[in-house]
Amino acid sequence: MINLNRLAMFAAVVECGSFTAAADTLGTTKAVVSFNVKQLEQELSVALLTRSTRRLALTEAGERFYHDCSVLLRQAEAAVAQARSGHASFSGSLRVTASVDYGNLVVAPALAGFARLHPELRVSYQASSTHADLIAERLDVAIRVGPLEDSRHRANPIGHFNLVIVASPALLSATGMPDSLQAMAALPWLANRPGQGGQWTLADPHGKPHTIRVRNVAHADTASALLAFALAGCGVAALPEWLLDDHLKGGRLQILMADHVLPRAEVFAVYPDTRHVSAKVRGFIDHLRAFRPGRA
CATH class of the missing domain: 1.10.10.10 (Winged helix-like DNA-binding domain superfamily/Winged helix DNA-binding domain)
Structure with missing residues (x-):
């Protein structure tokens, strides 16, 4: 043995x-x-x-x-x-990874709140713009945004958010505010990953889909970097709503074609497909599902 x-x-x-x-x-x-x-x-x-x-x-x-x-x-x-899952408190370690921006804004504060509720639990958080190997890096949970590519693991939906198409006033003063999808597609665009195809599908007020092809002039692998490019007037960006409130209220960005919407982005908790899912993993997923930024 x-x-x-x-x-x-x-x-x-x-x-x-x-x-x-x-x-x-x-x-x-x-x-x-x-x-x-x-x-x-x-x-x-x-x-x-x-x-x-x-x-x-x-x-x-x-x-x-x-x-x-x-x-x-x-x-x-x-x-x-x-x-041990029948005990009221969790113990041992809980290792969590997430994308940089969503992770730092939502996952890390939720994990901190979960740790305060369970003081015997040792938590570890890893932010990365690439998908970690859960098995090789011995991670318990990965919080992933968008379509899932890896079917070797279990995945639970925990929420969703909207993507909003925005541009800076400086860019729009030079190009004019687009009044049609064709005019918006003609503007310079920003891609959220290298090699992303220049194609977006939006739904009009009646729910009918419309696909546009755009020209990407730059890319970045985090939403905060794309935000910086957009604020500098480099191009049009599709950014998560939770990143935009202050910039929209302050007039530093403007929404384009507000009556046409992109598909919402789904958020999943992904964890290894083991025979037993630990109570601390289940507990954290439930905690994260109920969490709202600004309160633990």
């Missing part, structure tokens, strides 16, 4: 990059970690790591085994959490 502690030590070495760092993380000694990893390799009859004076690297077999270890360790942790 393989020792789960040895699997955890091996995973810690991979994630920390050295035996010394893994030992510090686990609260043990480098000798204990090294011994257990060597024993694991002997039990498996395969080399998992290549060692040199400067660095450690996974072998091909080690890379596959690390991925499987991560899954197994998460399942073991979830099973323990499930067994």
Whole structure:
């Protein structure tokens, strides 16, 4: 029978990059970690790591085994959490990732409020403009906006928001306020990711869809960066409503073709498809679903 502690030590070495760092993380000694990893390799009859004076690297077999270890360790942790889920308070760790802008405005404050409700819980938050690998990075929940691409995980809808098409007064003074979809499409546009096609579909007041093709003059991978471009008059941007209130009220941006709307953006909580979903994950998803920015 393989020792789960040895699997955890091996995973810690991979994630920390050295035996010394893994030992510090686990609260043990480098000798204990090294011994257990060597024993694991002997039990498996395969080399998992290549060692040199400067660095450690996974072998091909080690890379596959690390991925499987991560899954197994998460399942073991979830099973323990499930067994304890009848207790009133949550404990252990909760690791959450989200996109930069929505995460910092909504997810991080919600996570802080959840941590205050459950003081025995250790929370960790990671903001990123790219999708993290939940298994490899041992994350519990990812909050993702827009269409989902990864079907290996479970996903729960937690909300939605509207995208609003805006431009700066400086840009509109040079081009004129568009009075038709064709005129709006002729303006310079900003893309929210590299390689995004220059095509948008809007619904008119009767719900009829209209597709326009636009010319992208710049792109950025966060909504706040697109906002900065739009404020500077670089182009037209489709931005989330929760980012725009102050700028619209202050007249720094104006809404274009307000009677034509883009499809709303869906928000999902994504988590590994394990046999047991921990109570803390379910609890945080419920908390986030009910959360409104400005109050915990």
